[in-house]
Amino acid sequence: MCDFFSDYLKNLKEKDFKKLTDDFMSHYVKLTDKTKGIISLEKLKRIKEAFSVGNLQAVVDAIQEILSAAENAVLEVAVIGESGTGKSSFINALRGLGHEEEGAAKGGVVETTMKKTPYKHPQYPNVTFWDLPGVGTRTFAPDTYLEAVGFATFDFFIIISSSRFTCNDALLARKIQEAGKSFYFVRSKVDSDLYSERRGKPQSFQRERVLQQIRDNCLTNLSNIGVPDPRVFLVSNFELHDFDFPGLQRTMLEELIAHKRQVFVLMIPPVSEASIELKRIILKQIIWLDSVKLAAVAFISFGSIFKVFDLPEQEECLKFYKKYFGLDDESTEENAKKLHTSVQDIKGELRCLDSSALLQDDSTEAKSFDEKFCAVTGGPFSSIIHIRKAYFIRLKILDAVAQDAKVLLHKTLRPPF
Ligand SMILES: Nc1nc2c(ncn2[C@@H]2O[C@H](COP(=O)(O)OP(=O)(O)O)[C@@H](O)[C@H]2O)c(=O)[nH]1
Ligand SMILES: [Mg+2]
Structure with a gap:
């Protein structure tokens, strides 16, 4: 050697x-x-x-x-999306916490977050995830959204969407980009999509084809609103080892500034x-x-x-x-x-x-x-x-x-x- x-x-x-x-x-x-x-x-x-x-x-x-x-690096990650898309679940997953564990971000089928809420990593206090409500809620109007949430302090944004691509997702993606920040578009709950497709079309179901359709749909929508080279990751918050989550971690690591890479890899589960x-x-x-x-x-x-x-x-x-x-x-x-x-x-x-x-x-x-x-x-x-x-x-x-x-x-x- x-x-x-x-x-x-x-x-x-x-x-x-x-x-x-x-x-x-x-x-x-x-x-x-x-x-x-x-x-x-x-x-x-x-x-x-x-x-x-x-x-x-x-x-x-x-x-x-x-x-x-x-x-000493500090990492502040903003997780944004409409209610019910899986933000709290995603934050818990990134913090290595089960959804029912103490300190987990509250999740559920009804809207639970109307304001921005910080969640510190339980073992790495320099890392904070911010659970931000979707753009267009009463609290956060589209035009003032980024200023209102204090966008400058975030290292990057994760936009979470769990179904159709919405106008609000598009608006937000464009605004983050205009503000010179990175964002990753996470399409959550793909396990549910696969399950429904398999049940609905048992004869013709093809896992990879369904995933490709979801990915293409997100990419096309992001490209249509002028996002060059959009990064889309398909994720299941219940099966993080699968789909695009490992690729998302690697991309986030590579795009962080050098001195923040250590704290990032230490905290990822x-x-x-x-x-x-x-x-x-x-x-x-x-x-x-x-x-x-x-x-x-x-x-x-x-x-x-x-x-x-x-x-x-x-x-x-x-x-x-x-x-x-x-x-x-x-x-x-x-x-x-x-x-x-x-x-x-x-x-x-x-x-x-x-x-x-x-x-x-x-x-x-x-x-x-x-x-x-x-x-x-x-x-x-x-x-x-x-x-x-x-x-x-x-x-x-x-x-x-x-x-x-x-x-x-x-x-x-x-x-x-
Ligand atoms: N099947 C599936 N369900 C999920 C996923 N992520 C979240 N959920 C469920 O979706 C609902 C809303 O999730 P939550 O994390 O509270 O969404 P939030 O309102 O955006 O914070 C909960 O019942 C979660 O268990 C996922 O990746 N797959
Ligand atoms: Mg929530």
């Missing part, structure tokens, strides 16, 4: 700044895995320039800014393999950037020894990743209830819970590197050896947790009855 850190060490020693820069850039591209990464173009340029002249302090500063901005992978890809970038930064710090403050990434720290790291992937104790209890099984039964299937086996640093990469540099004692080199070891352990924990999240996902998708 490509070992970024042994080359990093070698390049630093030899002051080969060109190679250092090239390696950084190519490794980052590889880590982003065809999605957008957490570094903005402007910051990437800054890091590249700093590496190319060997200015490690500037590298450290830029990476620190990236990590802090990602850590692990409802599909795709969402689990998005989380893994972004977290890998964070682990790597953090390690690149630490290694640069070690080199600048020549002689300082970084302490070993010890067991308590590893356990802390495992705890965080379990939370990010919905494997913490609280989520496991919820899943056990959903699956009508015991917490013990679920835990029995999760590899990451066997922390003693997981946290042992037996990676061959770490060993071969140790052997290569075993003669080195003290100074930045031994620090970088520790940083590199910690890097591999964190990756190992991340991969194990992500793998377990997939195992659990498949259990949840196919209940045993």
